[in-house]
Amino acid sequence: MLIFEKVSLLKNHISYSKKQGKSIGFVATMGALHSGHVSLVRQAKQRDSIVVVSIFVNPTQFNKQDDLVKYPRNNERDKRLLDEVDCDIVFIPSVEEMYPNKVESEDINLEGLDKNMEGTYRTNHFDGVATVVKRLFEIISPDRAYFGLKDFQQYLIVKHISNVLKLGPEVIGLEIERNEKGLALSSRNERLSESEKEEALIIYQSINWAKKNYQNLSPQNLINKLKLDFEKSNLDLEYIEICDPLSLNPIKHWSEYKEARIFIAANLGKVRLIDNDSLF
Numbered sequence: 001m002l003i004f005e006k007v008s009l010l011k012n013h014i015s016y017s018k019k020q021g022k023s024i025g026f027v028a029t030m031g032a033l034h035s036g037h038v039s040l041v042r043q044a045k046q047r048d049s050i051v052v053v054s055i056f057v058n059p060t061q062f063n064k065q066d067d068l069v070k071y072p073r074n075n076e077r078d079k080r081l082l083d084e085v086d087c088d089i090v091f092i093p094s095v096e097e098m099y100p101n102k103v104e105s106e107d108i109n110l111e112g113l114d115k116n117m118e119g120t121y122r123t124n125h126f127d128g129v130a131t132v133v134k135r136l137f138e139i140i141s142p143d144r145a146y147f148g149l150k151d152f153q154q155y156l157i158v159k160h161i162s163n164v165l166k167l168g169p170e171v172i173g174l175e176i177e178r179n180e181k182g183l184a185l186s187s188r189n190e191r192l193s194e195s196e197k198e199e200a201l202i203i204y205q206s207i208n209w210a211k212k213n214y215q216n217l218s219p220q221n222l223i224n225k226l227k228l229d230f231e232k233s234n235l236d237l238e239y240i241e242i243c244d245p246l247s248l249n250p251i252k253h254w255s256e257y258k259e260a261r262i263f264i265a266a267n268l269g270k271v272r273l274i275d276n277d278s279l280f
Helices: 008-019 035-047 065-070 076-086 123-142 149-163 187-191 194-199 203-216 219-231
Strands: 001-004 024-029 050-055 090-091 146-147 170-174 237-243 261-268 270-278
Touching: 008 050, 008 090, 008 123, 008 261, 024 035, 024 123, 035 050, 035 146, 035 170, 050 076, 050 123, 050 170, 076 090, 123 149, 146 149, 149 170, 149 261, 149 270, 187 270, 194 203, 203 219, 203 261, 203 270, 219 237
Parallel strands: 001 090, 024 050, 024 146, 050 090, 146 170
Antiparallel strands: 237 261, 261 270
16 A cells, blocks of 8 residues: 655556556545445455545634644544555645645535535535645546445535536545444544433434335425424534435425435534434
8 A cells, every 4th residue: 555645646657557457436525434444445446446535624624723622633543444455655745735825715616506404504615625626636537436425515516616617537436334223434434422412312213213214205395303302412503404415405295206315413512413314
């Protein structure tokens, strides 16, 4: 496994590999890796000759400085984990390498995909995501890029900028990895105690209840019912949204859409959790 910290050295190596006819698969991460990341790497290994994993805690996508400071970091453990799953290249750049001029987001038109849900509660978050993904795609020139669907809104935005800006890679969304009880895997879970992980299961349980019962209620009544359940929990609910999975527009009537997806975000103490799934 090769480790690069400099953009120029990584670009040279990838250019050489492409001249040899090798395909490049890419998994973007902020570190604190878990089995969800490992699943992305393994699936990339099945399709591409070389798999590159980036580890970079991107400052421009954090709207709270405290969240950036407390984001879990363990590069040595992450490198060992990636080595065990035969990752080919790990890219661990500094902020100066990623933002050589100024640490700020570009103005990229996301055509409204960033306006609700995460965009409402995390100001300028997706500007930062779009900026860093664009930069990583330009550095790595992947043929395929793999993203977990836990961050579904992010996945749609990455797919959008890749197409509109003609960045090159096919953006592939892979299903959410969960623990044995259903909690969506997240690097932020490291900050939860075992009892808090049990409390957090209300998110998964709410999604499952919605999948089984949505036909008996209107979208708004379904949301209202789930909100009442959260009021009895220790979680501070940010939002429950039911949206069209293509436009992310809120759904008011089931009959108007062929597909619907439920999204939930909530805070447990100072740890923010998100999850989503298809209703139909």
